[in-house]
Amino acid sequence: MISDENLILEEQLSFIMYLCSKETIKRYKEYLDPLDLTYTQYLAMLVLWNGDKISVNDLSKRLYLDSGTLTPLLKKLEGKGLIERYRDRNDERVVLVNVAPKGFELKDKVKHIPEKILAETGxxxxxxxxxxxxxxxxxxxxxxxxxxxxx
Amino acid sequence: MISDENLILEEQLSFIMYLCSKETIKRYKEYLDPLDLTYTQYLAMLVLWNGDKISVNDLSKRLYLDSGTLTPLLKKLEGKGLIERYRDRNDERVVLVNVAPKGFELKDKVKHIPEKILAETGxxxxxxxxxxxxxxxxxxxxxxxxxxxxx
DNA sequence: TACAATTTAATTGTACACAATTTAATTATA
DNA sequence: TATAATTAAATTGTGTACAATTAAATTGTA
CATH class of the missing domain: 4.10.910 (30s ribosomal protein s13; domain 2)
Structure with missing residues (x-):
């Protein structure tokens, strides 16, 4: 039988998932701040490091983010010199993105973050x-x- | 042996947790939009429904949110007439919050959302x-x- | 008891996150 | 082929989320 009292914050799966995500991102922040990267920017770089050029549309599908989030984020990464953005010559609607030379240098610095965080948390x-x-x-x-x- | 190729987006626990949280919140949105509640506002109401008055500070500990997030959120809930905010007479630094009559009416409407979503997802x-x-x-x-x- | 330290909210500034709309380019079709 | 429909990014607006700072009230202590 489900009473009102089952509606307890800490017993909600959605809330615990939400906290796990937020607290984990805080752990990442400790390592990403010195590299001047946010967590979302780090996710975008993960995709770009492991591939060739990619359209904003395809990137948005990989990251589950829409252009409203990605456009300003990619402009910031471009501003830092980490990526290049340009229109596709074959389809001027499409914006392509790839890692810039400066962006490749960062990869080694983030490579071990996930293991480090796992170790920290035990x-x-x-x-x-x-x-x-x-x-x-x-x-x-x-x-x-x-x-x-x-x- | 851990090579660079292990740094794949979809194999990152942090990313999957982040997606689980976001996608679950989207499911909630479908039910909360008609009630003019956001997910975070819903979480705050969960705490308030199951308790007496609570200080912003204690609420912030329950929700893992700081005053920078809570203050505007609580003002919005107050604006909708769902909660009451007032200074503690015994300590004027403290702001207390409790559900307003109109806020109690909402509880029955959200009570079954978690079960419904579980059912939907199978x-x-x-x-x-x-x-x-x-x-x-x-x-x-x-x-x-x-x-x-x-x- | 004065005053320093602490505590509590609020404020400020940056960065998502996403719905809805807009604009430009491409594709489909009458 | 002219035009309607579709697609891709960008833009706009709202709402978190959090670090850092501020302001007011309270507490601790010399």
Whole structure:
């Protein structure tokens, strides 16, 4: 039987997921601040480091972010000299992005952040992998749009 | 052996947690929009519904939000007539908050949202409980500040 | 008891996050 | 082929989220 009293903040899965995300991003902040990168900028760089040039549209699908978030974010990364932005010659609607030379230098500095944070928190890598699998499955079932994970 | 290629966006636990949180909040949005509540406002109301009056400071600890976020949010809830804000007579630094009559009416309308969303996503309640336990444990180990979960 | 230290909210400034709209370019079709 | 429909980014507006600072009230202590 579900009474009103079951509506307790700390028992809400959505709230705990929201806190896990926020607190983890705070952990990243400690490492990213000295590199003058925000967490979202770091995510964008992750995509760009591991690939060739990519359109804003494709990047938005990978990151689950729309152009309203990405456009200013990419302009900031461009302003720092980390990426290059330019219109696609074959389709002038499309804006392509790729890492600039200065952006490649950063990769080595962020490479070990995830391991460092896991170590800090004392979460064993094996457990992290398990949780990752679980949450990927949650995401698949929760995700609203037909994006990469939903496919 | 950890190569650069392990730095793949979709394999980052932090990113998947961030997506789970965002996508879940989008699910809530569908139910909260008609009630003119944002997700964060809903969280604040959850605390207020299940308790007496509370100070902004204590609320901030429950919600893991600082006054920079809470002050404008509470002013909005007050503007909608859902809560009352007033200075504590015994300590004028403290602002107390409680649900207004109009705010109580909303509780019945949000009560079943979490179950509805679970049903939509097809995640069984038993699995949700398991994931909740797992993520509470992650939060405890990740949380930076000495807040409720860290104790 | 004066005054320094602390506490509590509020304020300021930066950076998302996303819905809705707009603009420009491309594609589809009458 | 002219025009309607679609697509891609950018823009606009609202609402967090948080660090840093400020201002007012309270507490601690010399």
């Amino acid at each position: 979460i064993p890598a094996s457990e992290a992998t398990e949780i990752l699998t679980t949450l990927k499955s949650v995401l698949e079932r929760t995700s609203v749009d037909k994006l990469p994970f939903k496919k | 995640i069984p309640a038993s699995e949700a409980t398991e994931i909740l336990t797992t993520l509470k444990s992650v939060l405890e180990r990740t949380s930076v500040d000495k807040l409720p979960f860290k104790k």
